Structures are given as C-alpha cells and as structure tokens.
Amino acid sequence: MIYFDNSATTAINKTVLDTYVKTSERIMGNPSSLHFLGTQASRLIQQARFQIAELLKVDEQEIFFTSGGTEGDNWVIKGTAIEKQSFGKHLIVSSIEHSAxxxxxxxLEKLGFEIDFAPVDSRGFVDVEQLQALIRPDTILVSTMLVNNEIGSIQPIKAISDMLEAYPTIHYHIDAVQGLGKIPIHEWLTERVDFATFSSHKFHGPKGIGFIYWKQGRKLAALLNGGGQEKGKRSGTENVPGIVAMSRAVRLHLEDEDLKIQKQTRLRDYLIDSLKTFDKITLFSEANAEFAPHIVCFGIKGIKGEVLVHAFEEKDIIISTTSACSSRAHTAGSTLEAMNVPNDIAITAVRVSFSDQSTMMEVEKFLTTLKHLEQKFSKIN
Structure with missing residues (x-):
C-alpha cells in the first residue's frame, strides 16, 4: 500500500509507539498524587515539556499540553474571547482556516462576538493589507494558519507579525499543525506570535495528544476547570504516556530536519512537474518556497474528487479530498472556495500529502496509476 494522506494523519513511529507502551506499563501513578508514583509521573511530564521547549527554542513555561489540534484551537480562540471580552468582542480569522x-x-458569533474573515488571494495567501483594514479598536484576536492543510500555501506570518507590532494588545494565534518538520517552526515563533497550536499525530506521534505554545505575558482563560493541572490552565488528569511519546516524536521528527524537507520538496516538485504534462489536470499547489514541501492539490476536470480517491484506493494508493473534515462532509474545501475557484472545479480537488518516509518510487507508481485512470475516465466521458 502507498499512503499519501499524511496531512490527515501520519503512521506512528515504532520507537514512539514503544515509548508509549513502556510508559503505559511502567508509570501507573497519577501526576497529581503526592506519593512517589505520582512524583515519578509528574517528573516525566516536566521532562517532556522541557524537551519540546528546547527543540522549539522557547521557554518550557510556554508549553501547555492538550488533547490535540482541535482542543488547542478551541482553547486559544474561546479562551481569548472569555479573557479579553471586557476590552472588545471583535475577532479576525482568515477565510481558509481549519474548521477547529x-x-x-x-x-462565539452566536454568543454576541463579532467575527471578520480575512480574505485570501487567488493563490491561497492571506491578504495582509485587507486583514489590517479589518482591525478595529475592539479587536482582541487575529488567527491565521501557518501552512494551509488543503493546498500547502505557507501564510505570510512575518508580514502579519510586522503589521501587528502596531497593535500590541491583539492576540496573534497561528494554527501550526501542518508546519512542524515541514518548515523551521522556531523561526516563526520568534516573530510576534502569541499562541501556536500543534498536534502529535501529524508528526508520527500518538493520536489524542498535542500542545500549544503560549507566550509568557499573554492571558488566556481556561476552558477545562477542575483539578488545576497545567498550572490551573487546563484541568484533567494528564495523558502521561501520550505526552512522553509526543516529546520523543518531536525530537525524532526534527532530527535531520533540513534533509527531510529537501526530500519531500523533491517529491513535490517532481509530482507537480509531471502533473503539468496531463491534459485535464488543474493544479492548486505550486512548486516553490511559498508552498509546503509535503502537499500537492490537484483535480481532473469532470471527475469528482471523491471518485478519484476511491479509484486510487482500489489500486492500494491512499489519497484524500482536500481535507479529512471536508471528505466526510462531501463538500469542496473551504480554501478553494475562499480562492474563488468555481465549484465545478473545486469539487474535483484531491490532495496528495507526503511524509519523510515517502519515496520517489511511490510517486512514480502514483503517476502511472493516474495515467491509467485518466485514460479510463476519458473513455467513460
């Protein structure tokens, strides 16, 4: 089987899985307990926090554990609204954000907050000038993703950060779920980014665990209350094996990061160049530094994306439509809609997404299969 749906989820690294299993077997204590078993679990959590912070070149006090990207996004968006509502009730998110x-x-809009959706251009990039035009005296948050999960466009974080320097009271959040190991994350966290969201299963870690970067000095209301874990900011008994395994996944994923990025870039560029030779292919991704190295989005005119996904599945090649969330809903991705791609073209879109384990041989087999499928569909049409 060829697995090209790594933007939806990645296969867990065997070493990471081994860490998860051993931690589950050996560390039985509740980290909040006073006895030595609780202390043992608590120490492992702090070690994991320190390791992740060190790898991202931030302070360990700025790492908070969550159950994944969805919780992280919800926490930052709603936590900002709750914490800062006395200063304003206006938020800006880009029009290509993940549904989380x-x-x-x-x-929040149903609860009396006002939301503006910042537009993107025809290539899927946030328009910084139009975003700035949406800012009001009562704006409390701007949220943009780092890497678009549908077409791979890397958003202009530095330009947005520079613009937001003039608005120091506004929280700036980036959804960085698709970015770790694909672009140097620590470079973006040195900009004017207050919060960033990460999810373990996107970088060969276990599902159901993630973390947020929370810049010191910024305030965020807790969404989960109870036992006071995570310094009272995120209550709930910690997922110790998940946290420990995730910290190892971060370390392993960032080993030889440059080489892994170069490898996926070569695969992306070769695939895109090859797709350009097909007659009825529409490309939504590009082969340049403005796009992530692991995502290629395209469509065959007249063929719905879900039909192509199942046709490849019959050949033991796994791809997806534009995102896992829109796949189940049988809808065109929000990104293509925001780019003003006509619906009859948008619904043809499929996404190929690599990992550092993907190979050129797999890409070659994918292209051979695509050629046969295109011929088959042409005869039917």
Missing part, C-alpha cells in the same frame, strides 16, 4: 478555528469563531 472557523467553527469556534462562529460559535
């Missing part, structure tokens, strides 16, 4: 961000914003 956009749905959170829409829920």
């Amino acid at each position: 961000v956009s749905a959170s914003a829409k829920q």
Whole structure:
C-alpha cells in the first residue's frame, strides 16, 4: 500500500509507539498524587515539556499540553474571547482556516462576538493589507494558519507579525499543525506570535495528544476547570504516556530536519512537474518556497474528487479530498472556495500529502496509476 494522506494523519513511529507502551506499563501513578508514583509521573511530564521547549527554542513555561489540534484551537480562540471580552468582542480569522478555528469563531458569533474573515488571494495567501483594514479598536484576536492543510500555501506570518507590532494588545494565534518538520517552526515563533497550536499525530506521534505554545505575558482563560493541572490552565488528569511519546516524536521528527524537507520538496516538485504534462489536470499547489514541501492539490476536470480517491484506493494508493473534515462532509474545501475557484472545479480537488518516509518510487507508481485512470475516465466521458 502507498499512503499519501499524511496531512490527515501520519503512521506512528515504532520507537514512539514503544515509548508509549513502556510508559503505559511502567508509570501507573497519577501526576497529581503526592506519593512517589505520582512524583515519578509528574517528573516525566516536566521532562517532556522541557524537551519540546528546547527543540522549539522557547521557554518550557510556554508549553501547555492538550488533547490535540482541535482542543488547542478551541482553547486559544474561546479562551481569548472569555479573557479579553471586557476590552472588545471583535475577532479576525482568515477565510481558509481549519474548521477547529472557523467553527469556534462562529460559535462565539452566536454568543454576541463579532467575527471578520480575512480574505485570501487567488493563490491561497492571506491578504495582509485587507486583514489590517479589518482591525478595529475592539479587536482582541487575529488567527491565521501557518501552512494551509488543503493546498500547502505557507501564510505570510512575518508580514502579519510586522503589521501587528502596531497593535500590541491583539492576540496573534497561528494554527501550526501542518508546519512542524515541514518548515523551521522556531523561526516563526520568534516573530510576534502569541499562541501556536500543534498536534502529535501529524508528526508520527500518538493520536489524542498535542500542545500549544503560549507566550509568557499573554492571558488566556481556561476552558477545562477542575483539578488545576497545567498550572490551573487546563484541568484533567494528564495523558502521561501520550505526552512522553509526543516529546520523543518531536525530537525524532526534527532530527535531520533540513534533509527531510529537501526530500519531500523533491517529491513535490517532481509530482507537480509531471502533473503539468496531463491534459485535464488543474493544479492548486505550486512548486516553490511559498508552498509546503509535503502537499500537492490537484483535480481532473469532470471527475469528482471523491471518485478519484476511491479509484486510487482500489489500486492500494491512499489519497484524500482536500481535507479529512471536508471528505466526510462531501463538500469542496473551504480554501478553494475562499480562492474563488468555481465549484465545478473545486469539487474535483484531491490532495496528495507526503511524509519523510515517502519515496520517489511511490510517486512514480502514483503517476502511472493516474495515467491509467485518466485514460479510463476519458473513455467513460
């Protein structure tokens, strides 16, 4: 089987899985307990926190554990709204955000907050000038993703950060779920980024665990109350094996980061160049430094994306439509809609997404299969 749906989820690294299993077997204590078993578990959590912070070149006090990207996005969006509502009730999110961000914003809208969706250009990049034009005296948050999960466009974080220097009271959040190991994350966290969201299963870690970067000095209301874990900011008994395994996944994923990025870039560029030779292919991703190295989005005119996904599945090649969330809903991705791609073209879109384990041989087999499928569909049409 060829697995090209790594933007949806990655296979857990065997070493990471071994860490998860051994920690589950050996560390039985509740980290909040006073006895030595609790202390043992608590120490492992702090070691994991320190290791992740060191790898991202931030302070360990700025790492908070969550259950994944969705919780992290919900926490930052809603936590900012709760914490800062006395200063304003206006939030800005980009029009190409993951549903964890956009749905959170829409829920807040029902509670009396005002939401503006910053537009993107025809290539899928946030328009910084138009974003700035949306800022008001009562704006409390701007949220943009780092890497778009549908077409791979790397958002202009530095330009947005520079613009937001003039607005120091506004929280700036980035959804960095698709970025770790694909672009040097620590470079973006040195900009004017207050919060960033990460999810373990996107970088060969276990599902159900993640973390947020929370810049010191910024305030965020807790969403989960109870036992006071995570310095009272995120209550709930900690997922010790998940946290420990995730910290190892971060370390392993960032080993030889440059080489892994170069490898995936070569695969992306070769695939895109090859797709350009097909007659009925529409490309939504590009082969340049403005796009992530692991995502290629395209469509075959007249063929719905879900039909192509299942056709490849019959050949033991796993791809997806534009995102896992829109796949189940049978809808075109929000990114293509925001780019003003006509619906009859948008619904043809499929996404190929690599990992550092993907190979050129797999890409070659994918292209051979695509050629046969295109011929088959042409005869049917």
